[in-house]
Amino acid sequence: MNKNKIDILLNKYLKGTISREEAEDLQELSNLCKNNELKEAFRKQWDKYQLSPEMNFPEIRDISNKIHKSIHATRKKYIINIWTRIAVSILLIVTTGLSVFLMIDDKQMQTLGEREIIxxxxKGQRAxxxxxxxxxxxLNSESTLSYRQDFGIQNxxxxxxxxxxxxxxxxxxxKFIVNxxxxxxxxLGTSFNFFAYESKDIVEVTLVEGKVFLYTNTSPRQxxxxxxxxxxxxxKNTGRLNVEQTNTTFETAWRATELAFRTEPLTVVLAKIERKYGVIINIENxxxxxxxxxxxxxxxxxxxxMKVLHAHFQFTYKIKGDTISIK
Structure with a gap:
């Protein structure tokens, strides 16, 4: 055992300046070293602190006596002297403290990992x-993506x-999973477009390259x-999942700041215009x-x-602020 190292680490621990890595080293060294080596290390620490007025000797003495009684009950012929009792007492404090120290640190790390990055x-923006x-x-307009801070460590x-x-x-x-x-x-590794607005009746996944496995979260599972x-x-209304062929041009056109439509209902066209330009469109006809x-x-x-759509459908419209009314 490196005596100097355990002396340094014990001193840091008692001062409250020990790091997590150093605490793990101290715990490992305490488990590996011999009893007489521990006794000597704790004696040095005792010599440093016994003259301190902050040292609560009665408390340490009570802990020491309890340990002594426990040892004496199981090994009656074993005689433990005062220095050993002090060493065992400090060892109890150190090892218990280290366990708490490491447990709190692990808990803090777990809490940090559970935090979400959102x-x-x-509306009208992209990221x-x-x-x-x-x-x-x-991400297209009005979209939200969140993941845990420990993303990639376990999943x-x-x-x-x-x-x-x-x-x-x-x-x-x-695997990479989108919920x-x-x-x-x-x-595992691929490119795809995902349309999944909670306010819309349709969820679409369009695959550009690679392969994806998808499943519904409603019963019956598909x-x-x-x-x-x-x-x-x-x-969402019928609960049916269908697959059809596409060339992906229209589904991914929004990425190139384009609006592309192929026999799309006018309601869908206007909804995409709302998202892109950050407006509200009311259809009165x-x-x-x-x-x-x-x-x-x-x-x-x-x-x-709006001029192009007006010419095509022959409707009248009025733009006021961020609201468009179509008659």
Whole structure:
């Protein structure tokens, strides 16, 4: 045993300046060293503290006497002298204290790990984030992504609401899991678009490359494996999960600041315009609910987009602040 090291560590512990790593070293050294070596180390510490007026000798004496009685009851022929009793008393204090020290430190680490890191995107905004494992996520307007601070240590799980494009770093030992209210997605390394707004009736997962396994969180549970250029669509109202082919252009157009629609209901078109430009659109003409639209808006501002839709559907509209009324 390194006598100097245990002396230094004991002194630090009693002063309250010991670090976690040093506390672990002291605990290990205490378990490995011989009784006479411990006795000598504790004697040195006792010599330092016995002259201190802050030393509560009666308390140490009581602890020592209890230990002595316990030892004497099981080994009657064993005689323990005062220095050994003092050493055992200090050892009890040190080892108990170290256990508490390490336990509190572990508890603090666990608490820190359980804290969530949350990214929220405001209406009309977007955000790009990089997770600790290198995975990148591009979040669309009004989306939320959260994960625990210890992400990647034991698992790779995130909670998600909204729309996002995930480019997942490959790790065969740890699956990447996206949790939503109605559907979860498991991947090892891939790229996919996830549309999962809690306020919408449809959840969509569009796979660009790789492979994903997804399953619904409602009864009856449904599962499927997606291949590239496939899209899984879950209808919250009917509880049905369907898979169809797609070229992914329209599902991921929002990433390039484009609005792309392929025979989309006008209500869906207007909902995407709301998210992109951060506005509220009220439709007062119910006949428009049954209309569909196909087209792409690349860099047009809101006024130009509304002019195009006005010409196509022949409706009238009024823009006031961040609210658009369609008649």
């Amino acid at each position: 990214t929220q995107v405001d 790009n984030i990089t997770l600790p494992d290198g995975t990148t996520v591009q 790779r799980e995130v909670k998600f609401n909204g729309e996002g494009f995930f480019q997942v770093t490959k790790n065969p030992d740890k 939503t209210q109605y559907m979860d997605v498991e991947v 599962t499927t494996i997606l291949e590239p250029n496939n899209k899984a669509i879950y209808n 119910e006949q428009l609910f049954s209309e569909f639209y196909t087209g792409v808006f690349e860099k047009e501002d809101l006024t130009e987009v």
